[in-house]
Amino acid sequence: MTKFPYIRKKLLPLFFSMLVGMSFGACQPTNSNPEPTTAFADPTPVQTAQISATKVGAKTPLVVFAAGSLIIPFADIESAFEAKYPDIDVRAEYHGSIQVMRHVTELHEPIDIVATADASLVPMLMYATNNPDTGRPYADWFIRFAGNELVLAYTPDSRYVDELTSETWPQILSLPDIKYGLPDPRFDAAGYRAMMAFALQENSLERYDLFKGMYKDQFTFPVTIFREDGLTLIRIPEILETKSETHILIRGASVFLIALLQSGDLDYAFEYKSVIKQHGLEMLELPPEVNLSAEELRDFYKNVEVRLDFQRFSTVDPHFIAEPIEYAVTIPDSSPHPEKAELFIQFLLSDEGKAIMQRNYHPLLASFPANGYVNMPASLQAITNPEE
Amino acid sequence: MNRKLFIGLFVLVFVLAGCQPASVPEVEAPVEEPPVAEPTALMEEPTAVPEPTAIPEPTEEVSQEPILELIGPDSTISFSMADLKALPATEGMAGIKSSTGKITLPNKFKGVALQDLADLVGGLNESMGVNIVAEDGYSLSYSYDQILNGTYIAYNPVSGDELKSHDALTAIVAYEMNGNPLNVDMDGNLRLVIISKDGNQVTDGHWSIKWVDKVEVRPMIMDWVLAVNGAIDTEIDRASFESCVSCHEATWTDDVGQVWKGVELWRLMGYADDAVKHEGWSYDVKLAKAGYDVRIAAADGFDTTVWSDDADRNHDWVVAMLVDDAPLEEKNFPLKFVGAGLEKKQMVGGIALIELMVPAFEEAAEEEVQETEPAVVVDLSGSAFAVTGMVKTPTGFTEESLRALDVVTITAEHPKSGSAEFEGVRLSDLLDLAGVKDGATTLVFTADDGFSSEVSLAEVLAIPDCLLGFTETPGKFKMVMPGLPSNTWVKGVVSIEVK
Numbered sequence: 001m002t003k004f005p006y007i008r009k010k011l012l013p014l015f016f017s018m019l020v021g022m023s024f025g026a027c028q029p030t031n032s033n034p035e036p037t038t039a040f041a042d043p044t045p046v047q048t049a050q051i052s053a054t055k056v057g058a059k060t061p062l063v064v065f066a067a068g069s070l071i072i073p074f075a076d077i078e079s080a081f082e083a084k085y086p087d088i089d090v091r092a093e094y095h096g097s098i099q100v101m102r103h104v105t106e107l108h109e110p111i112d113i114v115a116t117a118d119a120s121l122v123p124m125l126m127y128a129t130n131n132p133d134t135g136r137p138y139a140d141w142f143i144r145f146a147g148n149e150l151v152l153a154y155t156p157d158s159r160y161v162d163e164l165t166s167e168t169w170p171q172i173l174s175l176p177d178i179k180y181g182l183p184d185p186r187f188d189a190a191g192y193r194a195m196m197a198f199a200l201q202e203n204s205l206e207r208y209d210l211f212k213g214m215y216k217d218q219f220t221f222p223v224t225i226f227r228e229d230g231l232t233l234i235r236i237p238e239i240l241e242t243k244s245e246t247h248i249l250i251r252g253a254s255v256f257l258i259a260l261l262q263s264g265d266l267d268y269a270f271e272y273k274s275v276i277k278q279h280g281l282e283m284l285e286l287p288p289e290v291n292l293s294a295e296e297l298r299d300f301y302k303n304v305e306v307r308l309d310f311q312r313f314s315t316v317d318p319h320f321i322a323e324p325i326e327y328a329v330t331i332p333d334s335s336p337h338p339e340k341a342e343l344f345i346q347f348l349l350s351d352e353g354k355a356i357m358q359r360n361y362h363p364l365l366a367s368f369p370a371n372g373y374v375n376m377p378a379s380l381q382a383i384t385n386p387e388e
Numbered sequence: 389m390n391r392k393l394f395i396g397l398f399v400l401v402f403v404l405a406g407c408q409p410a411s412v413p414e415v416e417a418p419v420e421e422p423p424v425a426e427p428t429a430l431m432e433e434p435t436a437v438p439e440p441t442a443i444p445e446p447t448e449e450v451s452q453e454p455i456l457e458l459i460g461p462d463s464t465i466s467f468s469m470a471d472l473k474a475l476p477a478t479e480g481m482a483g484i485k486s487s488t489g490k491i492t493l494p495n496k497f498k499g500v501a502l503q504d505l506a507d508l509v510g511g512l513n514e515s516m517g518v519n520i521v522a523e524d525g526y527s528l529s530y531s532y533d534q535i536l537n538g539t540y541i542a543y544n545p546v547s548g549d550e551l552k553s554h555d556a557l558t559a560i561v562a563y564e565m566n567g568n569p570l571n572v573d574m575d576g577n578l579r580l581v582i583i584s585k586d587g588n589q590v591t592d593g594h595w596s597i598k599w600v601d602k603v604e605v606r607p608m609i610m611d612w613v614l615a616v617n618g619a620i621d622t623e624i625d626r627a628s629f630e631s632c633v634s635c636h637e638a639t640w641t642d643d644v645g646q647v648w649k650g651v652e653l654w655r656l657m658g659y660a661d662d663a664v665k666h667e668g669w670s671y672d673v674k675l676a677k678a679g680y681d682v683r684i685a686a687a688d689g690f691d692t693t694v695w696s697d698d699a700d701r702n703h704d705w706v707v708a709m710l711v712d713d714a715p716l717e718e719k720n721f722p723l724k725f726v727g728a729g730l731e732k733k734q735m736v737g738g739i740a741l742i743e744l745m746v747p748a749f750e751e752a753a754e755e756e757v758q759e760t761e762p763a764v765v766v767d768l769s770g771s772a773f774a775v776t777g778m779v780k781t782p783t784g785f786t787e788e789s790l791r792a793l794d795v796v797t798i799t800a801e802h803p804k805s806g807s808a809e810f811e812g813v814r815l816s817d818l819l820d821l822a823g824v825k826d827g828a829t830t831l832v833f834t835a836d837d838g839f840s841s842e843v844s845l846a847e848v849l850a851i852p853d854c855l856l857g858f859t860e861t862p863g864k865f866k867m868v869m870p871g872l873p874s875n876t877w878v879k880g881v882v883s884i885e886v887k
Contacts, residue, residue: 068488094488106524187487187594208645212712220514220531221608224714227644233717239517239531239608241539251541252592253487260550307718310519310529 059089062340063110065100066092067117067327068255069148072278073360074115080356081347088340096253097121097189104332105129105138111332112341117189119144119328120321123371131333141372142330143384145349146357146364149273149293149325150193151283153258158267158282166287170201170210173268180214181249181257181269185236185306189320190254192236192306194270196322197290199225199232199304204289218246231303238310272325277361292325331377342379349383455577456561459604460509469563469577475500478560480583483590485543493545494587499562499578502535506605512536515609520580521602528597529608535559540582542589555584557591561600576600609715612722618660618744626722629709635852636816638706640727648726650708653699653742657682658820660744671820672780676700681745684725686738692725694734696744701817703794704728707739772863773856777832777886780823787862793817798853800870802877810868812855815848819886830887833867836880843869843876845886856881 066074071094078090095103097116103109105125116122119142126139152169154161159178173180185191198211211225211234221237242248249266251257257269258279276283288294292301301322308319329348331341347353354364369387370376376384456467478501483494506512514532521527533539538557543550562579563570570579576599582591614624624632629651638652658671676696684707685691699705705727709716716724720737727735771784790813797811824845831848834840848854848869855868869876 071488096487102526106526184594216713220533222714224712224717226711226714226717227646235714235717237608238519238529241531241533252594255487255489256550265550309718310527 059087060337060340062088062090062112062337062344064090064092064113064115064344065103065111066094066113066115067097067100068094068253069117069272069275070094070115070327070362073274073357073362076356076360077348077353080352081344084347085340085343088343090344096187098125101125104334108132108334110334110336112335112337113329113344114139114332115145115327115329117148117325117327118320119326119371120323122328122330126330126332134333136333138332138334139330139372140333140375141370142328143345143349143368143370143376143380144326144328144365144387145368146327146362147293147325148327148362149285150190150197150270150291151273151276151285152268153261153271153276153281153283154268155261155264155282157264160267161282164284166284169268169284169286170198170214174210174214176247178267179247179249179265181251181260181266183254183257183269184240184250184252186240186308187252188254190270190272192234192320193292193322193325195223195234195236195306196292196301196304197270197286199234200290200292200301200322201287203232203300203303204287215248218242218248231305234304234306236306236308238308274360274362292322295324298323328371338377342377345380346383455601457602458505458509459602459606460506461606463509465508472500472561472563472578476504478504478558478583480558480560480585481587482562482581482583482596483545483587484593484596485548485590486593489548491543491545491548491590492593494590496566496587497560497562497579497581497583498564498567499560499581502530502559502561502580502603505561505603506535509605512605515607516605517608519604519606520597520600521604522597523576523599523601526597526599528594530559530595538582540591540595542584542591545588545590551589554589555586557582557584557589559583559595561603574598610721614656614723614739615741616656616660616744617741618657618746619662619748620660622659624656624659629723633709635849637852638703640704640706640708642726646711647713648706648708648724649710649713650706650723652701652703653682653684653694653705653707653725653727654701655820656707656742657696657699657744660742661746671823673700673821673823674781675746683741683743683745684736684739685741685743686736687740688738690736690738692734692736701794702727705730707742773865773881774883775818775822775886776883778825778828779819779886780825781821783818783822785818787858790856790858790865793821795858796855798855798868798870800853800855800868803874810855810857812857812865812868814852815854815856815884816852818856818884819849822886824886828886832885832887833876833878833881834883834885835878836864836882839878841875841878843872847872856884 064074064078074092078092082088082090097118098121100114100116101121104111104114114126122139122142127137129138130136131138154164160172160175164172172178182194183191185195198214202208202210208227215223219237220241220243221239223237223240224235226233226235240250242250249260251260254269254271254275257266258271258275258281260266261269261281271283273283285291288297289300301324304322306320329345331338331345335341349364349368357364368384370380370384371387373381373384373386452468452470454466455469456472458465458467477498479496479498481494482497484492502518503512506518512518512532512535517529517531518535519527519529531539540557541550542554542557559580559582562581563577570577578600580595580597580600582595611626614629616622616624632651632655633649636651636655638650640648642648654671654676657676661672661675677700680696681693682696682699683691683693694705705725708724708726709722716722716737723739724737725735725739772786773790774782774784776782793813794817795811795813797809799807799809801807829845830842831845832840832842851869851871853868853870854872857866857868859866865881867876867878867881
């Protein structure tokens, strides 16, 4: 496309944005985050892009829809991949993981690669929905390629930071004079995972007052926790808004909380470890029972479920069971360029891809278990192994 | 891209950046911006989503096809585009900030305010919301506060920073963008947008919905009805049940410390155990003691049956509508039978019916009985206190028989003497036992010195802490009437006549 592909794609818009910004409101203070990042769930049909699947000049467009927490590492993957395959033009869009799949299964957009922050969504949504053009499921395999870890982000100026430990955090977050940021669990996986953190801590300690201490009486319609037969159910109401006197700030996406942390408007927020490291913020690492990173605790995690008390998507039953955070990648049945998509996944999982992800604090798994291994292209079977 | 131009731009930006933050979010231009005003590189940004240029349509050919269904609590209205355009229009500027920080600068939209639509089907109150549904099934709900007060987060459209304060924001169902009809292929006929007067702010992208075809104005709290069938069939709706709980709250705490709150089963039996259903105050103790099956059934048919005598004034068997002060979850909603001594399989959730296996009431026979039945004469001579008048069973009590009931200790404020602790039996329990008849409105308290005082039955029922209080002298009682005048706090009370 150009001899400065990265500069052209990534920096020019930034420069022009700054020019536009200065012409509209020169010198006004801002605390926007340096780069747009983590944003899982998201938006709306307004964001729906009609992306052409046709070739752009001599290049083949390869459309990648990925989870918001992959923005920063995938930008580097994209650049390196395009440098290696100059005939391919990667076009990446980032949304919440559910929204990513909805673009395939409900909006039927020509998407070549789907990368989600929640592997369980692939069978839930793509296996279960057929491509009307072929009569086959939108996907019948996926590769688990990375994990992540829930952490509690803060700044050196956060209140009570000197008293913050992996035991005291629930009590500190519930103090009325701290500002706690909550990604909206209706839109952002980080939001329902933040809710899960309290329930997991309760189950770990067998102390059942932490969730209520944090969330009871904070919302106009209640967020509730209920236990029965060893299972913990957290319910999110259709309308989630805080009461006026609350110390909880809800934002639509976790990326917005990073900006508020940096500006001092927030004291604490749950985020993903990779994202916090990418932004250079402080973080409290949580016990494995809470941080959703330990495969060996899968059975412990799964007793916590978050359910949305409404149907947001026609094809999604909105309930989320706690489990280790796993990122997955697949090629939709409707991909216009499946062979090029295979190249992208091969590159992502290659030593070069591993190095790029590692450099961006989002390391890949040591090996890549594949669900639906027998259905995968041979080139990807060669670099993965059937999951147990 | 010309290399010199690029270098020139870089230098210019570098100079100007001295008073700017290190970066700003991606910004999209509104469609009315001339294309030349935006750099081509920006337009090529993969994540950028240009607003499509609207396709003008001749205004004289406004479609009469239904494009929007407005559903209210009691009515549904279907609108064509012409119908919508005939409503008062609201105009303003709307732009969005996506969850990844990308900004679409404000465009001018015209449409009908959500509040105006809600008003067409009865309006909104604080317990209601508006659910917007798109053609593909996507939906999202907006709160009363958002619709009436515009309580959205707003951002500076240039820097992307959250604004500490912002201009008024209004949700509209838009049918025009920048003076033209929406692009049907891209936006659908209608689009939900959040507008403000000027284009100096944007809102979260998730509040902006394309392809809108349905607006539902509805309560956010789901209503339900409990059927209680027996001698008569009756129904208790959510509001009535809540009212019952506020007067006769009963709780049970499970093994993980969750507090279930509702009404004791026996009080609900009183609604249908005979023909007297008067606000549930007609519980037939004798019938319950004689024994009958009480079947508690879920909407899906799952049920359990208990014996009426076991339920009789059993304070540990609760039909709960709240757990930890929150409505029950989907599996148990709206009511669950819980309590001490019950097996798990007896704790039926999702209750829709309580069925009392008693003979059906035959109205004609009852009328005949009423015509010929002599007044009930009960010898109360051995009692220290009696409930008489319009009750099914005039009942006398001694200190001992009262203390065998559910004795409570409360702190109550006497209008003159101030706060003190009182021990006694709830008046509502005594009235339950006696069985207040239909049409009763007043209680007359009479003291041993002949003093008497009247109070409204409804007022007493609204105050769960009204007691027949014990005194230091066995066999002597006093009324404890928190919230009511001092003349109702009758000392030495010997009877309550229900009138």
